[in-house]
Amino acid sequence: MTLMRATGLAKSFGGLRAIDGVDLAFEAGKVHSIIGPNGAGKTTLINMLSGIYAPDTGTITFDGEDITGRPVHRFAAAGIGRTFQNLQVFFNMTALENVMTGRHLREPVSLASALLRTRGLRDAETACRDKAHELLRRVGLAGADHVAADSMPYGALKRLEIARALAAEPRLLLLDEPAAGLNATEAREIDALIRKLADAGTTIVLVEHNMALVMEVSDHVFVLDRGRKLAEGTPAEVSSNPHVIEAYLGSEEPEAAHA
Ligand SMILES: Nc1ncnc2c1ncn2[C@@H]1O[C@H](COP(=O)(O)OP(=O)(O)OP(=O)(O)O)[C@@H](O)[C@H]1O
Numbered sequence: 001m002t003l004m005r006a007t008g009l010a011k012s013f014g015g016l017r018a019i020d021g022v023d024l025a026f027e028a029g030k031v032h033s034i035i036g037p038n039g040a041g042k043t044t045l046i047n048m049l050s051g052i053y054a055p056d057t058g059t060i061t062f063d064g065e066d067i068t069g070r071p072v073h074r075f076a077a078a079g080i081g082r083t084f085q086n087l088q089v090f091f092n093m094t095a096l097e098n099v100m101t102g103r104h105l106r107e108p109v110s111l112a113s114a115l116l117r118t119r120g121l122r123d124a125e126t127a128c129r130d131k132a133h134e135l136l137r138r139v140g141l142a143g144a145d146h147v148a149a150d151s152m153p154y155g156a157l158k159r160l161e162i163a164r165a166l167a168a169e170p171r172l173l174l175l176d177e178p179a180a181g182l183n184a185t186e187a188r189e190i191d192a193l194i195r196k197l198a199d200a201g202t203t204i205v206l207v208e209h210n211m212a213l214v215m216e217v218s219d220h221v222f223v224l225d226r227g228r229k230l231a232e233g234t235p236a237e238v239s240s241n242p243h244v245i246e247a248y249l250g251s252e253e254p255e256a257a258h259a
Contacts, residue, residue: 026203
């Protein structure tokens with residue numbers, strides 16, 4: 001089943017076509033990666049898929065519903081979660097508190113109950129705490145509930161971000177470079193976590209430069225180059241595609257590519 005579909009997406013900045021007529025389909029419970037050389041348009045695309053940018057043209061449907069142009073909180077409420085390339089962690093909070101901040105979409109609190117600290121509010125807080133505790137365990141941070149975020153190592157903070165995004169119970173999770181800055185062991189742990197999330201039914205869309213991770217974890221890979229979709233397919237298909245090889249060589253060795 002196709003959970004999310006983007007058709008003919010385009011976005012320009014001034015005269016620059018950052019994304020130029022891209023079609024994508026994300027299947028429920030699968031791991032998809034979006035790769036491409038620097039400046040290919042990956043960030044622009046993920047920003048459209050999460051509702052941060054409205055596309056200039058094209059449509060985005062989620063679970064059969066057209067959500068094009070809706071504000072970002074409506075994308076989140078529909079079931080689209082994301083993490084960011086740069087950590088969006090509250091460093092003055094504990095790990096548990098950070099994850100609890102991700103629950104507000106699912107457990108909204110009325111002003112009256114917050115002011116009166118009703119029984120309902122206290123029950124909701126307990127449920128929220130229990131859920132956050134469970135999510136920390138799920139991402140491999142069991143025992144870190146009361147650890148201050150500013151004392152956690154970088155690899156743990158990347159997982160904390162994922163736990164916080166999961167707190168909103170997304171059906172589709174966009175991960176923006178979850179392995180950036182991680183060593184090989186930590187990247188393998190992220191790989192295992194992504195697989196576990198997909199196996200539990202969460203649809204994953206990964207933007208990532210770490211090719212070992214992409215090739216290992218993905219069911220389907222989309223390759224962007226200069227705002228267009230250059231190729232798509234299984235990891236084996238795209239890695240043997242001559243156009244993809246050329247695009248990557250071209251970005252790393254411009255002299256050789258244009259010789
Ligand atoms: N807000 C913006 N204003 C103007 N130009 C932008 C903006 N955002 C992106 N661009 C341009 O659009 C093109 C695509 O950028 P984008 O950041 O989406 O690529 P990317 O594939 O994510 O690159 P990287 O791998 O380096 O993060 C680039 O030429 C970039 O300079």
